[in-house]
Amino acid sequence: MMRAVSAAETAPTTYAWTVHAENLAVRAGRRLAVNGLDLALGTGVHGLLGPNGAGKTTLMRALATVVKPAGGRLDLLGENVSGRADLRRVRRRLGYLPQHFGFYPRFTVREFVEYMAWLKEMPKADIPGAVQRAVDRVGLTDRADARMKTLSGGMVRRAGIAQAIVNDPELLLLDEPTVGLDPEQRLDFRELLRDIGSDSCVLVSTHLVEDVAVACTDVVLVHEGRLVWQGTTGQLAAQGGTGDAGDSAAERGYSALLRAHRERVAA
Amino acid sequence: MTDHPTPTLISRYATGDDGVDDVTVWAVEAHLESCAGCRALLADAADPAARQLLDRVAVGIAAGLDAGPGPVRRRRLRRTGVAARLLPWLATTTALVVVAVLLEMVSGRMPSPVLLVAPLVPLLLVAAAWSRRTDPAWELIATVPRAGLPLLLRRTLAILTAVVPVLAVAGWWTGHSPALWLLPCLAFTAGALALGGLVGVDRAALGLAIAWSVGVITPSLVGQELPVVLQTRSWPGWALATVALSAVVLLRATDHSRLRADRS
Structure with missing residues (x-):
């Protein structure tokens, strides 16, 4: 189903980067999980890679305006969100799938996505159509009126993706979206990502290098709260040599970059 | 053209x-x-x-x-699903009020338990409605534009419409003036929201509940005397506090735009 495009959507943007972080520091508990991170992201699908504890989830939560940065500057969609700014305008244009997300078990999928659309301050008349479209796009059409508590893990994940894309966000943040999806759904999901990434900024956090290699246009590699490397998927594959660990070119590139970074830090 | x-x-x-x-x-x-x-x-x-x-x-x-398939029927009461999780807390609160009424009926000499617990009645529910531990969709709510003071006020209002009738029945049954149970109840709710901007609504509500229990309920039970703040002449003070704290809540609206995650 197609959607009419309004004049506001085709207007040129007045900012260079959808996400622009300078020397960003974010706390997770008492620890600075993101410390001195510089990042600039534009339109496209960006894969956020890094070992466990690299600060991926903390960075995602800061970008989703859940946590306030402890230091540095963060601009989203051209607006500064690091201070005591009014976040409503940014939040209306944001989609977020948390790593662990809860829901009200009595809701059906449609009610859940509708409730999220209402919380995102979408115009009342647009909500039913947008909800149906989001549910269709994640392939939950035939389970749209099933209660959330009766869904399998993969379906709950897809309902989560549906609520993230219901408002056609300009900045879409997905934290481990492919967990629990079977191989076929994963292919559909990559297709969906490419589709959304053609005109918005999508940041996908994952630890699966293969997901990034296939579905993303760009790669952002973080380690210990800092940006290690940023480049295209092709450049990532070109980084690895035959001696590096990994089954694919992208995995070898990933381990080569991490090893080089660790050596630099140690030296 | x-x-x-x-x-x-x-x-x-x-x-x-x-x-x-x-x-x-x-x-x-x-x-x-x-x-x-x-x-x-x-x-x-x-x-x-x-x-x-x-x-x-x-x-x-x-x-x-x-x-083709017909249009989907819309359920009008879909948001009751959000409220349903607060029902156990509402039951606990109601039980507390019922116990207070029974105590007051049984022993006429002790200071009125209904008046003593009235300020605490909404606090438990306010804490539960805005707490990360009790709201499963908290992480999602924290990123939506409607989060913040408008949604907080909406939920608080829903809570008050649920608990004020309970208190009204208790107050009418025991024959107390509404000024002495309604105004403290509203003042403490406003206080929880005002303080909540700084430390989080759930912490503020629980902190106020503990402070009231330790500072007022315990001494009055020990001394077997109704405290000064709950005597008839103190109602202008409660009215003033309610208005002042509500003003603080509205003036400091941006405090609520983040759901206190930076201290979690």
């Missing part, structure tokens, strides 16, 4: 006359999109074959609409 194209031009446009240049075609098209009157002229100007085709398409679409 205010100038309507002439009927001749429309009929030439409809038949695809070569004599009409591209710029005129675009102008006519742009006008037709926004003018129902000229669209009617266009429909008359179309040749019979095209009209037959359009009729066939209309019939086909109508048949498809009839055969």
Whole structure:
């Protein structure tokens, strides 16, 4: 189903980067999980890679305006969100799938996505159509009126993706979206990502290098709260040599970059 | 556009006359999109074959609409699912009030338990409604534009409409003036929201509940005397506190735009 495009959507943007972080520091508990991170992201699908504890989830939560940065500057969609700014305008244009997300078990999928659309301050008349479209796009059409508590893990994940894309966000943040999806759904999901990434900024956090290699246009590699490397998927594959660990070119590139970074830090 | 194209031009446009240049075609098209009157002229100007085709398409679409799934029925009360998780807390609160009423009926000498617990009644529910531990969708709510003071006030209002009738029955049953149970209840709610901007609503509500229990309830039970703050002449103080704290809540609205995650 197609959607009419309004004049506001085709207007040129007045900012260079959808996400622009300078020397960003974010706390997770008492620890600075993101410390001195510089990042600039534009339109496209960006894969956020890094070992466990690299600060991926903390960075995602800061970008989703859940946590306030402890230091540095963060601009989203051209607006500064690091201070005591009014976040409503940014939040209306944001989609977020948390790593662990809860829901009200009595809701059906449609009610859940509708409730999220209402919380995102979408115009009342647009909500039913947008909800149906989001549910269709994640392939939950035939389970749209099933209660959330009766869904399998993969379906709950897809309902989560549906609520993230219901408002056609300009900045879409997905934290481990492919967990629990079977191989076929994963292919559909990559297709969906490419589709959304053609005109918005999508940041996908994952630890699966293969997901990034296939579905993303760009790669952002973080380690210990800092940006290690940023480049295209092709450049990532070109980084690895035959001696590096990994089954694919992208995995070898990933381990080569991490090893080089660790050596630099140690030296 | 205010100038309507002439009927001749429309009929030439409809038949695809070569004599009409591209710029005129675009102008006519742009006008037709926004003018129902000229669209009617266009429909008359179309040749019979095209009209037959359009009729066939209309019939086909109508048949498809009839055969397809009907529009989804909307449930009006979908947001009751959000409120349902607070029912156990509401039951606990109601039980607390019932116990207070029973205590007051049984022993006439001790300071009124109903008045002593009245300020605490909404606090438990306010804490539960805005706490990360009790709201499963907390992480999602924290990123939506409607989060913040408007949603907080909405939930608080829903809580008050649920607990005030309970308190009203208790107050009427025991014969206390509404000023002595309603105003403290409202003042403490406003206080929880005002303080909540700084430390988080759930912490503020629990902190106030503990402070009231330790500072007022315990001494009055020990001394077997109703504290000064709950005697009839103190109601202007409670009214003033309610108004002042509500003003603080509204003035410090941006405090609530983040759901206290930076301290979690």
